[in-house]
Amino acid sequence: MPRFGALEAGGTKMVCAVGDEQGHILERISLPTRTPENTMPEMLAFFQDKDLAAIGIGCFGPVDLDPSSPTYGSILSTPKLSWRNFPIVQRFEDALGIPVGIDTDVNAAALGEAVWGCTRDVRNSVYITVGTGVGLGVIIGGKPHHGMIHPEAGHIFMDRRPDDPLEQGVCPYHGNCLEGLASGPAIERRWGRKAQDLTDCNAVWELEAYYIGQAICDYIMMISPEKIVLGGGVMHQQQMLPLVRKEVHRQLHGYLQGKGLDDLDHYIVPISLGDNQGVMGAVKLAMDAYDRQAGK
């Protein structure tokens, strides 16, 4: 049975894994993200000699996903300067001589859940991660949605709640976008403590749910997903999901009803693959790259 390489490329760590066609993760290591000069050889050392059919990468971004672009498979304007314009797909292809698939980190996570996890029963879903940043992966007709580049729906503009003690959100580009108001660093700036140390403060999570709920209403209106998955460090707070569902119900204001919206407990759901949705999605990206090369 063919084996596939999977890389979850993040700003702080690189998770390298080997998986099979059933999405089983057979091996997995985590390396700190340093510069490409340091980290590429370490990743290649892991993937070499593993007899892989292809590799898939779920990559921090933005990343060029247009196959007809001269910079396809390159990381674009990341604040991690040493990785800016880095042709990550090309480097893996050159070094390993096997097909390489790529998508955003959050599209890969959405894909992992869509193929093997909690959204495998639907064709259209979104995956929201709330962590250091906020990101949205969009699956339409079973496939990650790209468009011009790919959605950057963590940066949609928000109505700031008038009593929010944070006057200006933390996004350096937009201030009060979703990421600016609801990311882990936004919580920390607003309340002066790390999000994980604020579990008992109800006001923190009610305000957080207000913003996440607002964004979800926008996503429902624009994309009409059949299911919504919530992941990322901030969602480790168990009290968040019920609060978010309550906010979505309140902010939709009865405008949309029926279908999944009558049962928000099964419409807005937590991740189901533990810590593996990203690498499992990357395995699927590798399988697709392999099939493309084989002309399937």
Ligand code: ADP
């Ligand atoms: P990253 O986004 O960097 O890949 P995470 O999804 O873990 O990683 O996000 C990190 C952010 O999530 C930090 O801002 C941190 O404060 C917050 N975070 C991590 N764990 C928790 C937790 N248990 N409860 C609330 N916030 C958390």
Ligand code: ZN
């Ligand atoms: Zn922003």
